[in-house]
Amino acid sequence: MATRIPTRPSTMRKEPRQARSRATVEAILIAGAQVLGRRGWAGFTTNEVAEAAGVSIGSLYQYFPNKLILSEAITARHFDEILAVLRGIGDETLPLARRVEQLVDGMIGVHSINPALHRVLLEEAPRARGPRSVHDRFEAEYLRCYAALIAQPDDARNRESADAAAQVVSAAVAGVIHDAAHRGTIGLPVLKQELVDMVDAYLLRRRRRERVRMRTREMSGSGRATVKR
Template sequence: MSTRIGKSGAPMRKEPSQARSRATVDAILEAGARILGDRGWAGFTTNAVAAVAGISIGSLYQYFPDKLSLVEAIRRRHFDDVLAVMRKAMAGDLPLQQRAEALVEGMIDAHNINPELHRVLLDEAPGYDGSRLAHDAFLAEYQGHYRDFVAAHRSGRKGPGDDVLAQLLSGAVEGVIHSAARKRTLGSPELKQELARMICSYLRNAD
């Protein structure tokens, strides 16, 4: 399990305002994600990230004061990727089966970009106290999408409320996805099929 380090404030020293600086930050985050996935937290250094990104260490420190701040920015980008998946899966008026398949496909894609990175973020990289507000905002929107999903597709209105069903469903999907990321089985067609089947079965029997 990862630890939590007491530090407050935003992870970045300054936000990029021009296209060139945004490209630099993107290169830093991509290099950081690659190194963190390949070497783990113990082998993660800002010097290595700067070298892979093709910039000077001084340029990196213009945006990220230390490696903990850089890891937090990588983690927040992951939040953004997951929320983009949820927004796409909830868009339009799809039947349950198609929406469940879209959700599963998107969640697997978001975690399959760099499975080792997700394992390190889950199990090794320290947390960051200053990220609590960002994490809370992520969870609020994330759970809101699941709640809308449940409300649109549950079979009846008896039994537990939408919030409870959404919490249970999101926890089940997360558990399967994160376990598969650790075991490197995210590419399994059977996993996708059975996870979508589980979602549909759960909501069709939620009464």
Template sequence: MDAILEAGARILSESGWAGFNTNVVAKLAGVSIGSFYQYFPDKLALIDAIRDRHLQDCLMALRGLPMDAPRLEDFAAALVDALVSAHGRHPGLHRVLLDETPSGGHLDPASAFETEYIGIYARAIGIFAGRALDEKSRADAMVLSDAVDGVIHNAARRGQLSDGSIRAALILLVETFLSRLRLTDYKGASA
């Protein structure tokens, strides 16, 4: 039932893991607790389903990004806006899903997703910074991705998802980082 997914996402987003309980989710979804278990074998299965759906939303947003033609600054703005809008429905969801909730089945729940997620950033680095898809640029992609995520999640937490100054600064951060990578042949520091 889609209502259950939606209710679960909302509770998770608003009350976090601590407030997430099957009876409450079922009630908010307007179905009986029995129906809940008709569709989901257990609580964690719902978490997994919510995660999958949300991560698909995020990927969808990134996949639609204009990689081919545009100027770097247009790409940066498009990236930020896409992610902001992907977090609009349930601002708190992403961080709870990635950071907190245990997973039902998969060893690494975010793994498949993360691979593609990082991959998109890596491709952007390839295109806008003219770098090969080596280990180094994968680390760069991860850092950029995590930085953008961090800003968006915290903006969501503070209710500043639509704040113009934040958006501008984040776009600047992305743009600057990518353009700098083009120039740099930095030497990875030692661990």
């Protein structure tokens, strides 16, 4: 299990503002992700990251004062990649099945780049807690994006059901993909198709159920109006 720490560690020591400094930070984050995935949290060191990035340890410390803050920046980068996938399927003019396929394709793509890193982030790397932590801010936006995917016209009246559905779909997708990454089966086309079919079937059934609920409510309201006359 990942270690949990009580408060969020301090942020980056220095914000990269020029193109050269941004390139340095980019190189550090890429190298850091590779080293963290390869070594795990226990073997993760800033010295090895600096060497892999081709920068001095002093340059690394200009931006990341310790490995905890560096790992949190790597985590934030991974979260941004996931949110980019979710925000990219927001075109409501597309059929639901196509949006689900885009979701699964994107999630598999993100988690196929460095599967070992995702395991370390999930199971080993320390996590800051609190309302402003990287994880908590990500979780709120993550569920909001899933809620937008599965949104129904009547969800405003049944917020609890909509929130529960977003949690179910997000957990199902993440669970299957993380397990596949761990097992080394994430690239199997049949796995992708089964996951698409599962999510699609769940959402279609939920939409049918919500339509029936809306019709029942409308008929009930119409009946009461007739009686009043």
